[in-house]
Amino acid sequence: MCLGIPMRIEVVSGIQAQCVGRGGPRTVSLALLDPPPVGAWVLVHRDTAHAVLSADEAHQIAQALEALDTALDGGSVDHLFADLVDRAPELPPHLRRTPES
Known part of the structure; x- marks a missing residue:
């Protein structure tokens, strides 16, 4: 099973970014996205950003992952x-x- 991890972009260099998040800093591919700006949150699967997140979405996902560890x-x-x-x-x-389903 692969979980998406929210990470914040620190540096963008072409289609790669240096990100920080759960588990420490990591180099992440941005090949699947229009490069987000520094400071943006992205959902990372296997060192590849798959979606841009709001800060609130990133926080909720981080809380859920912390809950898994705690449980x-x-x-x-x-x-x-x-x-x-x-x-x-x-x-x-x-x-x-929906009513028709």
């Missing part, structure tokens, strides 16, 4: 999903059933 260690993850503690999660609109 595997037997810890509580409620503080990492504060927006879900008092309500049931909802599917995004594109995954919800």
